[in-house]
Structure formats: structure tokens, C-alpha cells
Amino acid sequence: MEIPLQITSRDFELTDAIKSEITEKAEKLDKFYDRIMRCRIVVETPHRHKHEGKLYNVQIHLTIPGREIIVKREPHEDLYVAIRNSFDAAKRKLEDASRLLRGKVKFHEEQPHARISSIFPEMSYGFIKTPDNREIYFHENSVVNQDFSKLKVGMEVRFTETKGEKGPQASSLTII
Secondary structure, eight states: OOSOOEEEEESSOOOHHHHHHHHHHHHHHHHHSTTOOEEEEEEEOOOEETTTEEOBEEEEEEEETTEEEEEEOOOBSSHHHHHHHHHHHHHHHHHHHHHHHHTOOOOOOOOOEEEEEEEEGGGTEEEEEOTTSOEEEEEGGGBOSSOGGGOOTTOEEEEEEEEETTEEEEEEEEEO
């Protein structure tokens, strides 16, 4: 870390054992992801419930190149569990940020759009016309969550194109 670790407590005093636990976990994060520029930890007791007792909340504020990561987990009655849960979540968020920086994130292509150009209900199939004027066959079994009999010419749809026996075929046809 470029800026030394900051540990802050609100509403109570942290023991040396707690401070060393937090420091140890922060050092593990720094070894896991060596581009952390700043790490600030805030430990607080936000609520005092008669039935639940004292709850602890651990917030972690991380600064990495081009991004701020803030972790705030549900309060827990055991301070060590609250610390562990927050640092586990911080590690997952650092993994996600690392994948994003490396370009290892999967992007799902949006399904193409088309309009229903003709329907033959007696034979249980129809055709859709894509924006580039291609006609693609679809069968009534390709229609997702919709009754084939309710389809009308001109309806806009999304679809997945596959290769059929006689050319392109639409599967997973969804009404927009």
C-alpha cells in the first residue's frame, strides 16, 4: 500500500488483538492484490438492540488505480466474524476488479431483433424478417413463454439464430 493502513473505531475502543487481526488481514489483501494504494477500515457498533445485543459493523474502503471499492457487510454480534466477512467480501471485489482490468470479463451479446413477417398456424411455423432483410424460419416450439396462437405479423421479437436443415432457423424466440 502506498498510504499506510488506517483503522478507525466508532463508539468503542479497539483492543490490540483486534487491531493486529485487522492489520494481518489487510496485509493479506495487499499480497493478494499488490496495486492497493490505500486501505481504510472503520469498525463501529451502529445498533444496540435489546434482544440481539451489541452488533459490530466493519467497513473497508480500498483505493486501487481507477477505482474505489467500498465493502459494507451486515452487522454481526461477533466482531471477529464481522471482520472475516468484510475481508472475504473485499477479496472477492478485488478479484472482480482484477478480472475487469485484465479484460477477462465475459460480455454476453444481446440477442438480435426481428419482426414476424408471416405465420402459418395450421402448420405450426412462421418467418421473421431481420433488419438486414433476411427471412429466418421458426417453429412454434421455438417460442419462449408465449402461446404460438397469440403471435401476430409485425410483432417485434428477439431470437437466437441457429443452422437448420434448410438454412437459418430461429430458436428461443421471445416477444419484446
